[in-house]
Amino acid sequence: MRKTYRFTCIVCPLGCSVEVEVEDGKVLRVRGHTCPRGKEWAVQEVVSPRRVVMTVLPVENGALPTVSVKTAEPVPKEKIPELMRFLAGLTVKAPVKIGDVVAEWEGIKIVATRGA
Numbered sequence: 221m222r223k224t225y226r227f228t229c230i231v232c233p234l235g236c237s238v239e240v241e242v243e244d245g246k247v248l249r250v251r252g253h254t255c256p257r258g259k260e261w262a263v264q265e266v267v268s269p270r271r272v273v274m275t276v277l278p279v280e281n282g283a284l285p286t287v288s289v290k291t292a293e294p295v296p297k298e299k300i301p302e303l304m305r306f307l308a309g310l311t312v313k314a315p316v317k318i319g320d321v322v323a324e325w326e327g328i329k330i331v332a333t334r335g336a
């Protein structure tokens with residue numbers, strides 16, 4: 221069955237309207253992108269969508285009670301609930317500096333986005 225997916229590309233502020241035509245799980249055509257990065261993003265959005273995950277973790281003995289963190293790379297959307305369960309069990313020990321890797325999950329680094 222043929223299906224067309226329509227997206228607003230989020231790779232840069234231009235926000236091109238991109239269409240990806242798919243048949244039986246195979247990408248037939250991509251239209252509307254202005255650059256190769258947008259095409260690559262739109263195809264990935266159809267084939268295997270990914271997101272950078274951001275959250276807040278508690279800090280033990282910190283100047284602040286929590287620290288904001290994010291994954292160092294986008295995570296497959298279907299794995300996000302599993303990642304969130306892992307993150308829910310974490311506490312970070314102070315001191316924490318921005319950019320510190322506070323944990324790792326399935327090879328993906330969890331990075332502090334501020335100090336605490």
Ligand code: SF4
Pocket residue numbers: 229230231232233234235236252253254255256257258259
């Ligand atoms: S297709 Fe290219 S130019 Fe258009 S929004 Fe995406 S990244 Fe930006």
